[in-house]
Amino acid sequence: MGVKIVPRHGKTLREKLYLPAIFGGMKTTLRHFTVNLGDTPQIKTFSYPEEQPHDIGERYRGVHRLTKREDGSVRCVACFMCATACPAECIFIEAQEREDGVDEKMPKRFDIDLLECVFCGACVEACPCDAIRMDSGIFSFIGKKREDFIQTKEQLLAREAKENA
C-alpha cells in the first residue's frame, strides 16, 4: 500500500491571516443572498398550505385505509396480524363471524389511533390479505378532539387510494 500524504492546512501566511478565507465565505453568502433576493420565487420553500407538496409518491406512507373486495365488502379477515405486528399498539380489532359466505371472519370494529401510530408500515407488511394499505397520500391529518384521531372501520373503508397523476 502506498503512503498517502495528507496536506496540513493553516501554515501559510494567507491562511494564518484568516481574512482571505473570511472574505471568501462572505462572498459565498452574499451571492446566495443577492440571487435569492433577485428571484424569490425560485427558492424551494413551499408556501404551505396554499401550495401543497408535490413529492408524495406511490410509496409514501400516509394515513391508512382498508381495501375492499370486488363486491365492495371488507377484505379484512380480522386475523390480528397487523395488531400483533404493530410496535405502537395502536390497532384495536374486534372480530365477528361473517354471515354472507364470502369468508368466515370479519372485523366488527377496526380502530386505529393515529395519535399512537408511528406510521412505520409494519401493519401493511404483516397483512396476509392486502387488506390494509397506507397509500391514501394523506400526510396531514387534522382533528379538534382526541377522539377525532381514532379512525373507525367505516372511515378507513371510505378512504380511497391516492390517484397518482
Place this chain on the structure above:
Amino acid sequence: MSGLAIGIVVLNVVLALLFSLGAAPILVWIERRVAGLIQDRLGPNRCHIAGIRLGGLVQSLADMLKLFFKEDFRANAIREKFLFSLAPVIVFVSAFLSFMVMPFADDVYVEGERFIMQGLPIDTGILWFLALAGLSVYGIMIGGWASRNKYALLGAMRSGAQVISYEAAMGLSLISVLLCYPSVQLGDIVRAQGELLGGILPAWGIFLQPLAALIFIVTAFAEANRTPFDLVEGESEIVGGFHTEYGAMRFGLFFVGEYVAMSASSALIVTLFFGGFQLPYLNTQTLHVTMPLILGAIVIVVPLGSFYGIRWIRKHNRWALPNDCRNRESAWLSNIIIGLNGVLAAGIGYVWIVGLSSFSTQMLTALLQVVTFALKLLAMNFVFVWVRWTLPRFRYDQLQMLGWKVLMPLALANIIVTASVIVLRGA
C-alpha cells in the same frame, strides 16, 4: 429659546429614538429575512395585520407583544432579586445611551445659535461611547451571576474574559484614529471626513486608517456580542449563556439591547470610518451651494428607484389567485410608493417656486444628511447580520489569542506609524 429651536431639539430626540430603539424591530426583521435568504429559504413572512404583511415586518410586532404579555417568571433559587432585575436594564440603558452621541447631520445654526444634531448635545463623543459601551458588560456579568445557574455563570465569566481580550485593542485602534482628527467630538471627525484626500478619494477614516478600521470593526463585533464573538451565549455549550434564567420582558430587554448595541456600534463605525452623515464628494458647504441641483437629481433618482422597487414588489409579492392578500398588498404598497413620490415631487416643486431661504437650505441639508446616515447605518447593520450568518463562533481562548497576540500589537504598531507620520509632516 424660540419655537424653532425647541422644534430642532425635539427632532433630535425623536431621531435618536428612531435610530436606536425604533431600529430594533427592523433589525430583527432584517436579521431573520437575511438569514433566510442566505440559507436559501424565505424566513418569516406570514404574520399580518388585515392582510398587510410588509414582507414579515409585522412578525417583530407580534414577537414584541408576546414578550410583553408573557408571565414574568423568576426562579425561586434566585436570591439577588434586585440585581437580577437590574442586569437587563443596565445592558439596555447603556446600549441605548451610547447611541446618543452619534451625529446624524451637520450642526444647524438657527438665529446664530448652534445646534448639534445628536440625541444628547454634548461634546464628549467617543469617550461617552466607550464609557457606556464598556458598561453593558456589567449588565451581562451581574445578570449571569445573579441567576444562580452554572450555565449563566459560565456565560458571565466568558463575557468577562471577552472584555479583557478586545477592549484593549479597541481603545488602541481608536487612538490612531483620534491622532488623525483634531477632536474627540464625533461631529468634528465627520466634518473632517468631508474633505477630499489628494483630490480623488473622500477623506474617510477607512482610507486614512485602514488597519484601525479593520481592528475596530472586528472588536465592535465583540463589543456588540455578535457572531463570531457571541461566545457569551454559546447555546451549543452553555444553554443560553447569561440569559438562561431570563424570560418575558427581562429577556426582551437583553434582546433589544443587543440590537441597539449593534446599531450603536454600526453608527460609530460609520461615523469614524465611512464618513458619517457626509455624502461622498458633497460636504455641507457644497450641499448648501448646490442644493437646487441636488433637489433636481432627487426628483430624477427617487422615482426611478421607486419604479424598480414597485416592479420588485409586483414580481415577488404575488399569488396565482386574483384576490389573494399578497396581490392586494402589492397594489396597496405600490399606490403608497406612488403617492409618496407625488408628495416628494410636489414638495420639491414648491421649494423651487418659493425659493430657498438660508434656513430651509440648512434644514434640507440636514434632512439629506440624516437620510445618508440612515442608509449607511442600515448598510453597516447589514454587514453585522451578514457576518453573523457566515462565520462560526470563536472559542474563547481563540478570541483572547486574537485580541492580545494579533490585534493589540497591530494597533500599537499602527499608533506608532500614525504618530510618526503626523510628527514628520508637522515638522
